[in-house]
Amino acid sequence: MNDIELKNVSYKYPLSESFALKDFHFTFKKGKFYGIIGSNSGGKTTLCNLVRGLIPHFYQGDLSGEVLIEGTDVREWDSQLLSTKIGYIFQNPFTQISGVRETVLEEIALGLENLGVEKDEMIDRVIDVVKLLKIEDLIKKNPNNLSGGQRQRVAFASIIAMNNDILVIDEPTSQLDPETTSDVFEIINMLKAQGKTILLVEHKVDLIAEYSDEVIVMEKGQMVYNGSPSEVFSNKDLLSRGAAFPQVALLSHEMKMLDKPFDYITITKSQAKEQIMKRMGL
Numbered sequence: 001m002n003d004i005e006l007k008n009v010s011y012k013y014p015l016s017e018s019f020a021l022k023d024f025h026f027t028f029k030k031g032k033f034y035g036i037i038g039s040n041s042g043g044k045t046t047l048c049n050l051v052r053g054l055i056p057h058f059y060q061g062d063l064s065g066e067v068l069i070e071g072t073d074v075r076e077w078d079s080q081l082l083s084t085k086i087g088y089i090f091q092n093p094f095t096q097i098s099g100v101r102e103t104v105l106e107e108i109a110l111g112l113e114n115l116g117v118e119k120d121e122m123i124d125r126v127i128d129v130v131k132l133l134k135i136e137d138l139i140k141k142n143p144n145n146l147s148g149g150q151r152q153r154v155a156f157a158s159i160i161a162m163n164n165d166i167l168v169i170d171e172p173t174s175q176l177d178p179e180t181t182s183d184v185f186e187i188i189n190m191l192k193a194q195g196k197t198i199l200l201v202e203h204k205v206d207l208i209a210e211y212s213d214e215v216i217v218m219e220k221g222q223m224v225y226n227g228s229p230s231e232v233f234s235n236k237d238l239l240s241r242g243a244a245f246p247q248v249a250l251l252s253h254e255m256k257m258l259d260k261p262f263d264y265i266t267i268t269k270s271q272a273k274e275q276i277m278k279r280m281g282l
């Protein structure tokens with residue numbers, strides 16, 4: 001069974017006249033990593049809210065079509081139960097921190113406690129994830145006193161500890177420096193290797209090109225294109241639809257305009273390096 005199926009889904013937020021999502025029809029397959037990109041206000045966060053069940057459980061509004069999570073419509077899922085299936089890392093890490101725990105360690109354990117995980121197992125899982133994310137130095141700190149980047153790492157730790165099958169991650173690196181951003185992508189990639197289904201909204205498309213299996217391009221609440229990273233970033237028309245492209249893909253498109261094309265449109269640094277070295281006869 002597929003994890004997530006959206007059938008002709010349209011949605012308007014309460015009191016809003018316009019569609020935040022329109023005629024969205026797509027199946028997210030188990031174990032795949034989906035990069036969701038596109039223009040501002042394109043509907044990316046709304047899609048995350050739907051899959052996580054915040055629409056319609058938290059935001060009411062006007063929802064039509066079907067959102068099936070493991071075959072059951074999101075309207076029928078108990079919201080608490082759905083949170084054990086789908087982990088959601090919000091765009092704003094300040095929203096993610098519970099505010100009710102006094103140390104980072106307790107904060108990470110909170111979700112597991114709510115699940116009724118036994119104390120010994122809980123401690124093991126929290127310690128594992130703290131080591132994995134290299135946040136040993138934060139565990140005794142008050143979560144409310146952390147920087148944006150530190151909060152984001154704690155948010156990741158809390159979600160990884162939960163071991164959800166599906167992860168919906170909305171711009172996780174917006175608060176992070178380039179080095180920590182790469183670390184986060186390494187972690188997401190590791191989660192993918194564990195067979196998790198991942199939906200990731202991200203403006204840093206270089207990393208989307210490098211890691212995702214499939215890319216979805218959103219504009220004005222609609223999916224305007226989907227395909228492999230190569231298919232998407234080779235399609236120059238998408239630039240006019242507000243999709244950001246990796247720098248190396250832009251370079252490759254420029255070369256084509258100059259009538260000096262690479263053998264193919266390169267979308268990652270390693271591909272560009274390989275083509276440049278070939279040109280140089282190296």
Ligand SMILES: Nc1ncnc2c1ncn2[C@@H]1O[C@H](COP(=O)(O)OP(=O)(O)OP(=O)(O)O)[C@@H](O)[C@H]1O
Nearest residue numbers: 013014016019020039040041042043044045046047
């Ligand atoms: N809580 C809300 N209430 C009313 N309208 C909303 C709400 N959240 C989003 N919208 C509207 O829904 C549309 C889609 O917004 P959404 O946040 O899903 O886009 P996005 O692609 O995630 O944008 P961005 O890249 O700027 O974060 C926009 O027109 C936005 O103004």
